[in-house]
Amino acid sequence: MITINYFGNIAEAAQSDSETLDLKSMSLEDLLELLDSKYGIKKFQFQVAVNRKIISTKQGLSLSDRDEIALLPPFSGG
Amino acid sequence: MERFQRQTILPGIGISGQQKLQDSKVLVVGAGGLGCAVLPYLASAGVGSLGIVDGDKVELSNLHRQVLYSEKSIGEFKVLESEKALSSMNSQLTITTYSVFLTLENVDNLITEYDLVIDATDNTEVRYILDEACRVAGKAMIYGSIFRFQGQVSVFNYQGGPSYRSLFPEEDQSSLNCAEAGVLGTTVGMIGMLQANEALKIILGMGEILSGKILIYNMLKNDQQIFELAIQEKVISEKAISSTIDLISVEKALVEGGLLLDVRELGEKPVVSLENCIQIPLSVLESRLDEISKEAKITVFCQAGSRAISAAKILKKANFQQVKAIRGGASDLLKLITNEKSIS
Numbered sequence: 391m392i393t394i395n396y397f398g399n400i401a402e403a404a405q406s407d408s409e410t411l412d413l414k415s416m417s418l419e420d421l422l423e424l425l426d427s428k429y430g431i432k433k434f435q436f437q438v439a440v441n442r443k444i445i446s447t448k449q450g451l452s453l454s455d456r457d458e459i460a461l462l463p464p465f466s467g468g
Numbered sequence: 469m470e471r472f473q474r475q476t477i478l479p480g481i482g483i484s485g486q487q488k489l490q491d492s493k494v495l496v497v498g499a500g501g502l503g504c505a506v507l508p509y510l511a512s513a514g515v516g517s518l519g520i521v522d523g524d525k526v527e528l529s530n531l532h533r534q535v536l537y538s539e540k541s542i543g544e545f546k547v548l549e550s551e552k553a554l555s556s557m558n559s560q561l562t563i564t565t566y567s568v569f570l571t572l573e574n575v576d577n578l579i580t581e582y583d584l585v586i587d588a589t590d591n592t593e594v595r596y597i598l599d600e601a602c603r604v605a606g607k608a609m610i611y612g613s614i615f616r617f618q619g620q621v622s623v624f625n626y627q628g629g630p631s632y633r634s635l636f637p638e639e640d641q642s643s644l645n646c647a648e649a650g651v652l653g654t655t656v657g658m659i660g661m662l663q664a665n666e667a668l669k670i671i672l673g674m675g676e677i678l679s680g681k682i683l684i685y686n687m688l689k690n691d692q693q694i695f696e697l698a699i700q701e702k703v704i705s706e707k708a709i710s711s712t713i714d715l716i717s718v719e720k721a722l723v724e725g726g727l728l729l730d731v732r733e734l735g736e737k738p739v740v741s742l743e744n745c746i747q748i749p750l751s752v753l754e755s756r757l758d759e760i761s762k763e764a765k766i767t768v769f770c771q772a773g774s775r776a777i778s779a780a781k782i783l784k785k786a787n788f789q790q791v792k793a794i795r796g797g798a799s800d801l802l803k804l805i806t807n808e809k810s811i812s
Contacts, residue, residue: 397615397618398618401618442694443698444635444682463615465615465619466590466591466645467501467590467645467649468498468614
């Protein structure tokens with residue numbers, strides 16, 4: 391299981407704060423493609439955190455069972 | 469000292485901590501929802517010197533969350549109304565008000581007197597300008613921002629730590645501000661309070677600072693998560709700096725002259741017909757750049773401001789040298805032109 395937490399406008403696009411996908415492993419790039427096809431996330435700017443650590447590059451990272459992903463867009467209200 | 473007795477008896481604060489608060493100078497940029505939460509707590513805690521920057525006036529729709537203001541404040545500058553409220557809380561305070569919007573031109577002067585800067589704005593462009601100036605000046609910027617029922621808090625540029633731009637390199641105009649997305653007073657209140665709390669910790673040298681980390685609070689779930697930034701601070705390229713667009717007021721745009729570029733789609737109202745004004749809709753701007761001289765002084769406007777910024781970026785990328793965007797939109801411009809005509 392991989393858990394994905396959504397924040398800000400991405401949570402609105404996904405109509406959910408969180409979901410779990412029944413996956414044993416997957417590359418992060420493939421996961422982001424999958425989420426883009428479901429929710430169109432690529433139109434947003436966001437950072438990706440894996441297990442609460444924001445990663446500096448999305449390339450070449452493979453996710454494994456029980457990883458927790460977060461998609462973090464900037465907010466702008468005040 | 470009786471006044472601060474309940475905080476000076478806390479471990480790690482004492483009389484010396486109170487003196488640190490008294491000696492500190494904090495600039496709060498934005499006197500809206502976040503600013504109204506940050507300011508009274510800094511003032512009451514005895515922060516000796518506060519600067520407040522905001523060019524806005526109080527409106528009726530501000531009152532549900534901007535709790536420093538009353539119905540009598542409507543139409544008055546926010547900075548002056550907050551000064552009134554704060555000086556009645558603590559008459560020993562030194563308050564300096566700046567009834568202007570922060571821009572590329574005034575940012576360095578505004579921050580120079582202060583040790584610590586609080587980003588309580590609701591504007592992404594201004595945030596990048598402030599972040600860059602704080603990074604260069606080596607001053608911490610305490611960031612807070614809202615999306616509906618969620619808020620983010622972080623401390624950027626703290627002791628050489630990561631900047632806002634290193635977390636979000638691309639400027640994103642798609643995220644909504646409070647006017648567009650809606651907000652509850654308690655949400656901005658709590659996020660502002662977390663910003664004030666970081667400020668007190670930095671001044672007092674206590675606790676863990678949210679530097680290299682971003683906290684996200686979900687008010688509907690009472691859920692708080694902290695994410696670590698793994699990003700290394702990179703040297704900001706010239707390109708990144710020049711991609712920040714300078715926003716100017718309608719008044720200033722008219723005084724400065726040059727070419728006014730309307731990037732609204734054809735048929736959008738009100739129509740602005742001025743000699744020095746041309747219209748090229750944003751949707752076709754890239755294919756019609758040859759209609760504008762590269763040397764021209766260009767001020768871009770649209771209906772509300774965000775398309776003007778996108779258009780200004782396209783122009784800058786295409787090597788137009790003197791490009792600015794108007795804060796606000798066509799109706800503000802028209803209001804001013806009509807006023808000037810009726811005066812003359």
